[in-house]
Structure formats: C-alpha cells, structure tokens
Amino acid sequence: MLNRAMLTALLGIGSAQFLKIPLNYIETGIWDWRKVIGSGDMPSSHSSGVTSLTTYVALKKGLPSIEFGISSIFGLIVMYDAMGIRWQTGEIAIAVNDMDEQLEKLAVDHPGINHKKREKELKEMLGHLPIEVAGGAALGIAIGTISYLTERKTKGSR
Incomplete structure (x- = not known):
C-alpha cells in the first residue's frame, strides 16, 4: 500500500x-x-x-x-x-512545426524541392506559464x- x-x-x-x-x-x-x-x-x-x-x-x-x-x-x-525548459521546448516545437508546413508549401510550388512532410507534428503544449x-x-x-x-x-x- x-x-x-x-x-x-x-x-x-x-x-x-x-x-x-x-x-x-x-x-x-x-x-x-x-x-x-x-x-x-x-x-x-x-x-x-x-x-x-x-x-x-x-x-x-x-x-x-x-x-x-x-x-x-x-x-x-x-x-x-x-x-x-519544458516551456521553451514547446516553443521550439511550434517553430519546427511551422517550418515543416512552410517547407511543404515551398515544395508544392517548386517541383525541384523535395520535402517529405513529417507524419506527426511535434507536441507543442509541454510547459506552463x-x-x-x-x-x-x-x-x-x-x-x-x-x-x-x-x-x-x-x-x-x-
């Protein structure tokens, strides 16, 4: 017990x-x-x-x-x-997810750019205010x- x-x-x-x-x-x-x-x-x-x-x-x-x-x-x-630390990690996850989305749009507009979208976004809500x-x-x-x-x-x- x-x-x-x-x-x-x-x-x-x-x-x-x-x-x-x-x-x-x-x-x-x-x-x-x-x-x-x-x-x-x-x-x-x-x-x-x-x-x-x-x-x-x-x-x-x-x-x-x-x-x-x-x-x-x-x-x-x-x-x-x-x-x-956990709050900053969440902020980094937001930036990485945004970059991945921007790279995907860029790859669609420019066929010479090869980008494989992440299967799953990074978890953004990790820390606390x-x-x-x-x-x-x-x-x-x-x-x-x-x-x-x-x-x-x-x-x-x-």
Missing part, C-alpha cells in the same frame, strides 16, 4: 489533471477530455503534485526535517523545469493541508 505522502502527491496530480477539463471548457466552450492526460494548461499538475507532497511533509514532519528539505528542493526543480504553475501550487497547498488534517492520528505519531 502507498504511504500517505505518496497518495497525497498522486491526488494533487490527478486533481489538477481533472480540473483542466472544466477550466478549458470555461475558456474555449469545448469539453476536451484529452486534457485529463495531456501536459500544459491550468493548473500545473507538476506543481500541484510536488506542492501537495511538500505541504503534507511540512505539516507531518516539520520545517526543520530532512524530508521537508528534500521535497522542497525537488518541488522547486520540478516547477522551474515546468516553466522554463507562471500563472499555471502558481495555480497548481495553490491547489497543492490545499490538498496537502486537507490530507494532513484528515489523517487519522495514531499513538506516537505527530
């Missing part, structure tokens, strides 16, 4: 993924159920997962604990990566706190 900290983090990830569906509907008017397994969008499931874990650990073990230190640094790296990371973090703090407060206390546990 998974421990409470792992379950809390998984609940943070799952909740964020599920919330993407109604939030996308509010924004676009389209119920897109693929959002439940997709990356990017509001709220960040990366942020929600690591923040729910870190919040739970902080409340359970305390701020001076090694567990809190580890989960905090892990969370910062994950959230930085979601906004930085800062507001999406913040939304995931706020959700994670709430989930981590609720998880701690609803945990049954046993003798000898904090």
Whole structure:
C-alpha cells in the first residue's frame, strides 16, 4: 500500500489533471477530455503534485526535517523545469512545426524541392506559464493541508 505522502502527491496530480477539463471548457466552450492526460494548461499538475507532497511533509514532519528539505528542493526543480525548459521546448516545437508546413508549401510550388512532410507534428503544449504553475501550487497547498488534517492520528505519531 502507498504511504500517505505518496497518495497525497498522486491526488494533487490527478486533481489538477481533472480540473483542466472544466477550466478549458470555461475558456474555449469545448469539453476536451484529452486534457485529463495531456501536459500544459491550468493548473500545473507538476506543481500541484510536488506542492501537495511538500505541504503534507511540512505539516507531518516539520520545517526543520530532512524530508521537508528534500521535497522542497525537488518541488522547486520540478516547477522551474515546468516553466522554463519544458516551456521553451514547446516553443521550439511550434517553430519546427511551422517550418515543416512552410517547407511543404515551398515544395508544392517548386517541383525541384523535395520535402517529405513529417507524419506527426511535434507536441507543442509541454510547459506552463507562471500563472499555471502558481495555480497548481495553490491547489497543492490545499490538498496537502486537507490530507494532513484528515489523517487519522495514531499513538506516537505527530
């Protein structure tokens, strides 16, 4: 059986993924159920997962604990990566997909140019905007706190 900290983090990830569906509907008017397994969008499931874990650990073990230190640094790296490297990768994918489309049009207009269109476009929505990371973090703090407060206390546990 998974421990409470792992379950809390998984609940943070799952909740964020599920919330993407109604939030996308509010924004676009389209119920897109693929959002439940997709990356990017509001709220960040990366942020929600690591923040729910870190919040739970902080409340359970305390701020001076090694567990809190580890989960905090892990969370910062994950959230930085979601906004930085993964966002830039998505921007590169957009540029590559645009170039491929332009090359295909060029090849049609100029028979001497040989271009084989990519079978599948690169996935463009990979990372998060800062507001999406913040939304995931706020959700994670709430989930981590609720998880701690609803945990049954046993003798000898904090």
